[in-house]
Amino acid sequence: xxxxxDETQRVQYLLDxxxxxxxxxxxTRFFTELKEAGRIMGMRCSGCHRVYLPPRPVCxxxxxxxxxxxxLSDEGIIVGCTVVHLPFIDPMTGEQRPVPYxxxxxxxxxxxxxxxxxxxxxxxxxxxxxQRVKAVFREPRTGSLHxxxxxxxxxxx
Amino acid sequence: MEGTMTKVSIVGVAQTRFEERIASLAINxxxxxxxxxxxxxxxxxxxxxxxxxxxxxxxxxGRTISxxxxxxxxxxxxxxxxxxxxxxxxALLYGAARIMSGEYTLTLVVAHCKESExxxxxxxxxxxxxxxxxxxxxxxxxAAALQARRYMRLRxxxxxxxxxxxxxxxxxxxxxxxxxxxxxxxxxxxxxSPILADPIHELEAAPQSDGACALLLASESKAxxxxxxxxxxxxxxxxxxxxxxxxxxxxxxxxxxxxxxAYRMAGIEYPAHEIDVAEISARYAYEELMAMExxxxxxxxxxxxxxxxxxxGGRLPINPSGGPxxxxxxxxxxxxxxxxxxxxxxxxxxxxxxxxxxxxLAHGAxxxxxxxxxxxxxxxx
Ligand SMILES: [Zn+2]
Numbered sequence: 001x002x003x004x005x006d007e008t009q010r011v012q013y014l015l016d017x018x019x020x021x022x023x024x025x026x027x028t029r030f031f032t033e034l035k036e037a038g039r040i041m042g043m044r045c046s047g048c049h050r051v052y053l054p055p056r057p058v059c060x061x062x063x064x065x066x067x068x069x070x071x072l073s074d075e076g077i078i079v080g081c082t083v084v085h086l087p088f089i090d091p092m093t094g095e096q097r098p099v100p101y102x103x104x105x106x107x108x109x110x111x112x113x114x115x116x117x118x119x120x121x122x123x124x125x126x127x128x129x130x131q132r133v134k135a136v137f138r139e140p141r142t143g144s145l146h147x148x149x150x151x152x153x154x155x156x157x
Numbered sequence: 158m159e160g161t162m163t164k165v166s167i168v169g170v171a172q173t174r175f176e177e178r179i180a181s182l183a184i185n186x187x188x189x190x191x192x193x194x195x196x197x198x199x200x201x202x203x204x205x206x207x208x209x210x211x212x213x214x215x216x217x218x219g220r221t222i223s224x225x226x227x228x229x230x231x232x233x234x235x236x237x238x239x240x241x242x243x244x245x246x247x248a249l250l251y252g253a254a255r256i257m258s259g260e261y262t263l264t265l266v267v268a269h270c271k272e273s274e275x276x277x278x279x280x281x282x283x284x285x286x287x288x289x290x291x292x293x294x295x296x297x298x299x300a301a302a303l304q305a306r307r308y309m310r311l312r313x314x315x316x317x318x319x320x321x322x323x324x325x326x327x328x329x330x331x332x333x334x335x336x337x338x339x340x341x342x343x344x345x346x347x348x349x350s351p352i353l354a355d356p357i358h359e360l361e362a363a364p365q366s367d368g369a370c371a372l373l374l375a376s377e378s379k380a381x382x383x384x385x386x387x388x389x390x391x392x393x394x395x396x397x398x399x400x401x402x403x404x405x406x407x408x409x410x411x412x413x414x415x416x417x418x419a420y421r422m423a424g425i426e427y428p429a430h431e432i433d434v435a436e437i438s439a440r441y442a443y444e445e446l447m448a449m450e451x452x453x454x455x456x457x458x459x460x461x462x463x464x465x466x467x468x469x470g471g472r473l474p475i476n477p478s479g480g481p482x483x484x485x486x487x488x489x490x491x492x493x494x495x496x497x498x499x500x501x502x503x504x505x506x507x508x509x510x511x512x513x514x515x516x517x518l519a520h521g522a523x524x525x526x527x528x529x530x531x532x533x534x535x536x537x538x
Contacts, residue, residue: 013287017279019219022271024183057189060229063203065193 026055029069035143040135042111044068050112054145073109074135075155080105081119081127092146102127106152118151132156162257166380166387167535169199170496172370175337175484178273179367184218188269189230191371199373199383201263203232206373208261212241212248212268212488216280231267244438245370245492246521246531252374253390262379268493269369270486277365284525290402297440297525298362302354304406304526305443309356311407314446316356318459320347322442323360323482325467330479332469332508337484338364347442361442363485370493388502391516392425392534394418401525409451412522412530416452419532425516428453432534433514434474434501436494438522440481448520449475452532469509477501477509491521495533502537 023031026043033041042051047062051070058065081104090097102119104127120136121127133152141148171194173179179187196203209231213223220226224233224240231238237255241248245268252264281297309319321344330339342360350359373383380387395418398404398411416428425431435454439445449458454473461467467475476482478497481490498517500506516536523529 011288013291015279015283017216017219017276019275021219021274022180022183024186025181026186027183056229057186058229060234063232 030055031143034148035141038137040072041069042072044070051110053111053113053115072111076106076108076133078104078129078131078133079107079114083122083124106133117149120151120153163259164377165253165256165390166375166377167499168373168375168380168383168387169195170372170499171195172335172493172496173368174335175366175368177365184226184269184271185230188227188267188369191369192230195371195373201383206232206263206265207236208255208264209233209236209238210248210252210266212245214242214488216283217270217275217487219275244490244521244523245488249492249495250393250395256374256376262376264374267371268489270488271367272365272486273367299354300525301441302357305356307407308443308447314459316348317344319442320344321462322445323347326476326479326482329469329477329509330483333478336479337366339483357441363440363481366484366486368486368489370489370496372496386503388499388535388537390533391536392419392423395531397529406526409447412448412451415530415532419534423534431516432518433516434511435518436497437476437520438481438490438494440485469511474511477511494519498535502535
């Protein structure tokens with residue numbers, strides 16, 4: 001190849017595909033509990049007693065069908081975290097998200113798996129693995145994890 | 158098959174009913190339903206299964222690495238799970254190779270698609286070359302229409318010859334409880350159904366479908382412990398043609414090649430006499446005639462069809478399930494042909510049973526105008 005990048009063409013194509021993902025029976029129940037009762041529900045495996053969040057049809061480890069719903073705390077612990085400085089387009093608003101902001105993998109009390117959410121903290125010294133956090137809800141709730149929980153805030157020491 | 162390779166058998170199958178929109182189930186719930194049913198029917202526990210091959214496509218699922226949506230429900234956790242982003246019959250070929258290698262005694266093969274969740278026109282438009290074709294708005298149906306015209310011209314076929322395929326398949330589908338679209342249509346009904354892209358009418362094209370299917374492959378010795386009626390895969394062949402605009406569209410050259418490979422492996426010399434039933438991935442009515450020709454089942458398939466030879470009870474029933482015209486989630490298409498062939502060879506096809514079938518053919522296709530073709534030959538003991 002002997003041409004420089006600016007000597008060859010690029011072809012633009014705008015991809016516009018609309019999807020309507022079926023949430024299914026389990027996620028519908030999960031979202032309904034969140035909306036109507038402000039409750040975050042997990043599902044417990046009768047084999048290994050792991051509690052899954054979000055819900056799913058089977059325990060991937062035991063291959064047991066999950067049937068038992070259990071309410072989880074709105075508090076938990078940070079498993080992994082980052083402060084993001086690279087701006088991106090917020091899929092909820094279509095606008096650029098102001099930077100910096102905190103992101104964390106959070107294990108809610110009572111759950112064996114984690115969720116991923118914003119944390120209202122951008123100081124790397126305070127946003128750290130092992131820190132306890134609590135969900136801050138947005139009212140009125142609509143029944144979606146990314147909307148109804150605005151973010152998590154640090155609690156305790 | 159070579160003596161050193163393990164023989165591959167199918168020991169069980171499951172399929173969902175195909176529907177235009179299965180809105181109540183998420184993809185993992187839909188797939189869990191068929192896998193659970195398959196395990197229940199075969200009595201095999203997921204703990205015994207270490208090898209899984211799935212078929213799904215990122216663009217249709219609306220997420221990359223689409224196989225991960227269903228990882229738990231197919232038993233993928235810490236197992237040898239792999240995804241094929243192509244027609245489901247390719248997943249079967251991959252799964253069979255794993256058994257033949259002697260490394261695995263069982264392999265679960267699963268395919269799913271919920272066409273209703275995406276935008277079919279926009280998704281199939283992505284198949285086309287972005288430099289010279291895609292901006293023109295081509296999709297699967299328009300490309301098929303261009304091929305249909307070419308094929309009809311080369312063979313001197315009339316619109317009625319093509320419509321007769323749809324009449325036969327929808328009538329067959331009335332006997333298949335999993336079919337999405339069925340009925341006693343006449344040739345006039347078919348030709349009066351809305352035109353999608355000339356010469357293809359609505360009843361000559363597969364409808365939008367959601368669905369999934371699964372089957373369990375086993376080595377011969379393992380199969381004997383699971384079932385008294387294993388069905389053996391005695392031939393497999395696969396071939397990929399040139400890009401659609403670079404080949405003679407009126408000839409299914411890749412399918413001829415795939416078929417000759419499968420027949421050679423199966424020791425079949427006269428397919429028209431040795432095959433008892435065929436399930437063909439004809440997503441458009443004209444494709445069934447093209448495929449019958451390329452598979453060596455008939456030199457004048459339209460005449461064979463007109464004589465009633467392709468009916469259930471005829472000399473060589475083609476698509477007794479109704480075939481893809483009666484429900485056809487992309488990707489599931491080729492694999493469910495194998496599911497149906499298995500039902501035929503184990504006398505479990507119910508009302509659409511072809512009595513006494515010993516050897517069955519299942520065909521799968523993918524890409525623009527069937528660029529990729531696969532053929533599997535199955536036989537009961
Ligand atoms: Zn478990």
